Amino acid sequence: MPTSSESFEPLDVSLSPQERFEEYLQTRGLRQTSQRKFLIEAVFQEHDHFDADELIDRLPRRGEKNYVSSATVYRTLREFVDAGLLKSFQLDGRTVYELDYGYPQHDHLYCTRCRKLFEFQSESLMQLRDEVAHEKGFRVSGHRMIIQGVCRDCTKNRRKKRKQDLV
Amino acid sequence: MPTSSESFEPLDVSLSPQERFEEYLQTRGLRQTSQRKFLIEAVFQEHDHFDADELIDRLPRRGEKNYVSSATVYRTLREFVDAGLLKSFQLDGRTVYELDYGYPQHDHLYCTRCRKLFEFQSESLMQLRDEVAHEKGFRVSGHRMIIQGVCRDCTKNRRKKRKQDLV
DNA sequence: TTGTATGCAAATAATTTGCACCAAA
DNA sequence: TTTGGTGCAAATTATTTGCATACAA
Numbered sequence: 469m470p471t472s473s474e475s476f477e478p479l480d481v482s483l484s485p486q487e488r489f490e491e492y493l494q495t496r497g498l499r500q501t502s503q504r505k506f507l508i509e510a511v512f513q514e515h516d517h518f519d520a521d522e523l524i525d526r527l528p529r530r531g532e533k534n535y536v537s538s539a540t541v542y543r544t545l546r547e548f549v550d551a552g553l554l555k556s557f558q559l560d561g562r563t564v565y566e567l568d569y570g571y572p573q574h575d576h577l578y579c580t581r582c583r584k585l586f587e588f589q590s591e592s593l594m595q596l597r598d599e600v601a602h603e604k605g606f607r608v609s610g611h612r613m614i615i616q617g618v619c620r621d622c623t624k625n626r627r628k629k630r631k632q633d634l635v
Numbered sequence: 636m637p638t639s640s641e642s643f644e645p646l647d648v649s650l651s652p653q654e655r656f657e658e659y660l661q662t663r664g665l666r667q668t669s670q671r672k673f674l675i676e677a678v679f680q681e682h683d684h685f686d687a688d689e690l691i692d693r694l695p696r697r698g699e700k701n702y703v704s705s706a707t708v709y710r711t712l713r714e715f716v717d718a719g720l721l722k723s724f725q726l727d728g729r730t731v732y733e734l735d736y737g738y739p740q741h742d743h744l745y746c747t748r749c750r751k752l753f754e755f756q757s758e759s760l761m762q763l764r765d766e767v768a769h770e771k772g773f774r775v776s777g778h779r780m781i782i783q784g785v786c787r788d789c790t791k792n793r794r795k796k797r798k799q800d801l802v
Numbered sequence: 803t804t805g806t807a808t809g810c811a812a813a814t815a816a817t818t819t820g821c822a823c824c825a826a827a
Numbered sequence: 828t829t830t831g832g833t834g835c836a837a838a839t840t841a842t843t844t845g846c847a848t849a850c851a852a
Contacts, residue, residue: 499806499851520841530809537809542842558725561817562841577773588767596763597782600755605787606744613780615764620772666826666831687816697834704834709817728842729816 485512485553485569492551503536507544511554517566517585520545557612559585575612579619581626586619652679652720652736659718670703674711678721684733684752687712724779726752742780748789755782 483491486508493500510527524541528534536544545565548554555568559578564585575593577586593613601608618626650658653675660667677694691708695701703711712732715721722735726745731752742760744753760780768775785793 497806497852501807501851503808535809539810539843540808543807558728561725561730563728577768577771579773580776586771586773588771590763590767592763593760596757596759600757601744601782601784604744604753604755605790606746606753606782606784607790608782608784609747610784611780611782613778615768615773615775615778617768617773617775617777623772623774664827664831668826668832670833702834706818706835707833710832 488569489548489551489553492547502534503540504544504547506534507536507541508548508553511545511548511565512567515567517564519562519564521562523565559614575614577615577617577619579622580616581618581622584619588615655736656715656718656720669701670707671711671714673701674703674708675715675720678712678715678732679734682734684731686729686731688729690732726781742782744782744784744786746786746789747783748785748793751786753786 486505489504489508490500492498493504510523514523514526520538520542523545524538527536527541530537545554545556549556549565553567553569554565556563556565558564560583572589573594574587574589577588578584579586597611598608600606653672656671656675657667659665660671677690681690687705687709690712691705694703694708697704712721712723716723716732720734720736721732723730723732725731727750739756740761741754741756744755745751746753764778765775767773
């Protein structure tokens, strides 16, 4: 099943992210640089959500081998999103990225205590979305649903702390 | 019906936003200043979504009567959110505000062409949210759902333009 | 060769903050 | 009189951009 809700032809999942990106570059007459190759590796090793800053932190520093300037990191992240490899959204003011290519559509729960993101899938949500959009005469291209709250662990820990406080 | 999904006692809707804010200030030992009074008027005259910049644009300029510095506008907007008068969320990188106090819970459709926000209400969405959260062991405090797409008008205009282009 | 990509540093944009002065309670 | 509030300007933060140079095709 295609990952993107907008593709008209099924995604060729036999392509690796790298190959998919090459294709993207070639069809637009863009170049395959060492930085782009290195970054796609780095990004697809990550399995969690991340922002530009976190990514840069894990990358080689100025002077080290494979160093990539922040400007290029920002530029390349945007290209990855254009190419359909990543998705991005805003959270607490910063831009958060997550893998898209090859990953199933999902939405998020956000724990406001530990600031972690959790994922969930819901077919009903998609249906609801399309119904609402249809009613309002909208041509849907996507959506973003984030449920805020406190996750199980944080609820537990808070309880634990409260008990300790009583001792 | 209470506007906030978190209130344990029903909201006293007989209070005006102004009165509600006074209450908020008093319970915290904060002060009722002329700036705060002026801003609450200005904000509750607005019936649409707005960001800090748009609000500041509509306010008196430096030197004019009732001028309020941007710093104070930013500070006060955050207080209004704390007080439950406004809600805020991120869109395209900027912080968008909307009236909350006295307004029913709703979510948004966002037209990526004209950048307008439209509202919709859905009880099913709330149920779905609570179910998902419960499954994941989340204690829900809120959510944010935005459906992106192209609104009816923009779809029409685009068609019109296409036709014109053919002439 | 030829134009795209990169690195660097400066520029932005949207907020936030430090601080001296002002003013509610 | 006391402590919170405001205006101003400087500081932040996250990101983008201009430009000279480097390099893929």
